[in-house]
Amino acid sequence: VQCFAVVVLFFNLSPLLKGSHIVGGRDAVPHSRPYMASLQLRGRHGCGGLLVKEDFVLTAAHCEIPVPFTVVLGGDSLTANEPSKQTFTTVRSIPHPNYDGHANDIMLLRLNTKANLTAAVQLIPLQRTRLRAGSNCITAGWGDIGDNRTLANRLQEVNVTILSQGSCRERWGAVPITRSMGCGIGADNFQGFCSGDSGGPLVCDGAAAGVVSFSGRRCGDPRTPDVYTRISSFRDWILNVINN
Known part of the structure; x- marks a missing residue:
């Protein structure tokens, strides 16, 4: 387990599964994703x-x-x-x-x-081009909704703005942010993904641009922006x- 990642084990029988939840989001329109x-x-x-x-x-x-x-x-x-x-x-x-x-x-x-x-x-189609800083995207999931104990019953989604690689690396400091990663933050503090949202999509312009990977100790904290695996890579x- 990496010390910088938020880890919540919803499968108590499986210590191998770590996850990351939508906080500060909203109910998605049913079946819109x-x-x-x-x-x-x-x-x-x-x-x-x-x-x-x-x-x-x-x-x-x-x-x-x-x-x-x-x-x-x-x-x-x-x-x-x-x-x-x-x-x-x-x-x-x-x-x-x-x-x-x-x-x-x-x-x-x-x-x-x-x-x-x-x-x-x-x-869902796969994005061909690299994530662009300033892009407005959406991430969605059924993960924890804020207290590390309660999964969302209905699908949640939240708006995400993509950061530049330089800004992401600066905020994360010693944690390596590779070229095949991208970072996003919510419009307000403590909006983003967390436990149970891992593996879910970052969607930009109707295409899958990223896969939820890891975030900081407090979900949605812009000081440790949410990190996605870039699908284009x-x-x-x-x-x-x-x-x-």
Whole structure:
């Protein structure tokens, strides 16, 4: 466990799973984020993800656990019996080969069968270009809503502004911020992601631009901005895996 990362173990039986929650956000319009995936173990949400092919979900490598996930697509509420929900199990996890516990924090999960694309379950395109400082984006998830004990029942989202690499590195100090990472902050203090949102998407201009990776000891603190894995840095790897 890295000392600078917020870590909340919602899966008490699995000390390997760390997560990061939306604080200061809002309820998403139901099913307005049809690419969202909830990664669950024994009915308990642990990480987010995004559907990038009918049988592949993209998430963070630090979400990897030694048993299959249950993957729920098409949901707004974690607990409601919604007819739009589709449930799968993972048959393979493919973390990036250069993931080192900090950098290259990205992973693909293959589902046991293909999702049925509906109004509530859709693929999200991958951003081709690098994140630009000043871009206005959104991140979403079912993670902790502020007290490190309470998961959101309904999907939450929050607006995010992208920082320059220089500003991000300056704020994080000794923690290495690589070229394949990007940082974002909310409009107000203590808005952003935290526990249970790991692996969820950063969405800019309708495309997946980042994957939730880590933040500071206090979620949404602009002094330690939220850090995402830049999808553009791994687009070729993602496409190679899902197409072959």
